[in-house]
Amino acid sequence: GAVVSQHPSRVICKSGTSVKIECRSLDFQATTMFWYRQFPKKSLMLMATSNEGSKATYEQGVEKDKFLINHASLTLSTLTVTSAHPEDSSFYICSARDPWTSGRMNEQFFGPGTRLTVL
Amino acid sequence: GNSVTQMEGPVTLSEEAFLTINCTYTATGYPSLFWYVQYPGEGLQLLLKATKADDKGSNKGFEATYRKETTSFHLEKGSVQVSDSAVYFCALIRRGGGSEKLVFGKGTKLTVNP
Numbered sequence: 001g002a003v004v005s006q007h008p009s010r011v012i013c014k015s016g017t018s019v020k021i022e023c024r025s026l027d028f029q030a031t032t033m034f035w036y037r038q039f040p041k042k043s044l045m046l047m048a049t050s051n052e053g054s055k056a057t058y059e060q061g062v063e064k065d066k067f068l069i070n071h072a073s074l075t076l077s078t079l080t081v082t083s084a085h086p087e088d089s090s091f092y093i094c095s096a097r098d099p100w101t102s103g104r105m106n107e108q109f110f111g112p113g114t115r116l117t118v119l
Numbered sequence: 120g121n122s123v124t125q126m127e128g129p130v131t132l133s134e135e136a137f138l139t140i141n142c143t144y145t146a147t148g149y150p151s152l153f154w155y156v157q158y159p160g161e162g163l164q165l166l167l168k169a170t171k172a173d174d175k176g177s178n179k180g181f182e183a184t185y186r187k188e189t190t191s192f193h194l195e196k197g198s199v200q201v202s203d204s205a206v207y208f209c210a211l212i213r214r215g216g217g218s219e220k221l222v223f224g225k226g227t228k229l230t231v232n233p
Contacts, residue, residue, distance in 0.1 A: 004162065034221075043123070043208070043223040044163075093162070095221075108221060110155075110163035 002028050004096050006111035013084055014119055021079045021114045023094030029074035030096035034108060035067075038091040050077050084118040091115050121146045121213040125224035128206075132199055132231050140194040140227050142183075142209035150211040152176075152185055152192040153221070157206045166194075166207070199231045 003026040013019050023033055031052050036044040048064075050056040050071035058064045066088075068080040077096075081088050095108040126141040144150065151170045155163040167176030172187035181196045192209060209224040 006162075041225065043225045044221075046220055046222075049220070095163075107165055107168075112160065112162040 002109040004111040010115045012117045019081045023077045025075045025096045028098040032097045033077040034095045036093045086118045089118045123224035125209045128227040130229045135198045138196040138199045142192045153210045155208040204231045
């Protein structure tokens with residue numbers, strides 16, 4: 001089946017530093033990838049949608065200068081949290097859509113998530 | 120707006136017990152409905168789906184029926200196993216602005232004891 005990986009799985013950083021999270025589709029090409037943020041005991045919140053080769057579309061309230069998204073290839077999207085602060089600590093999850101298998105349902109395949117802790 | 124409300128957890132059951140996790144939705148138009156499962160340490164996996172009213176999604180013994188009249192998509196399983204312990208998310212896809220975006224409920228953690 002379609003597999004999506006994320007790296008790193010866990011990262012701890014100091015306040016003010018930048019952190020890059022990678023999302024890879026391992027056995028399919030993903031024209032569209034999504035980035036979500038999950039708070040404890042709350043649902044996944046869509047942050048942005050990225051299409052390969054174009055600028056990401058951010059959801060309302062998400063700072064595009066804070067959360068930089070790059071989708072330079074059909075198998076890799078990156079999320080960079082710039083000048084991280086403790087309030088950015090969260091669980092970040094990516095997903096990818098394979099246009100050849102998703103069909104009408106547009107199924108998304110999810111990565112295992114990255115736990116970011118900002119001290 | 121579009122939203123999903125699912126029952127608060129955690130839910131703790133004994134093996135072979137009957138499971139129901141309630142899910143209701145608010146949406147404009149006719150959304151597609153999903154249940155995702157997240158096993159410990161893994162990413163979300165699609166468990167089942169339904170695209171229109173009265174559709175029944177089923178997989179691994181789990182079932183959910185798209186009820187338009189009650190705007191519900193409750194998840195059921197007749198006999199749970201320890202291996203079903205996970206977090207379950209109800210979700211819908213809303214369509215608009217040329218894109219399709221998943222809207223999730225808060226998740227319900229299920230623990231099944233031997």
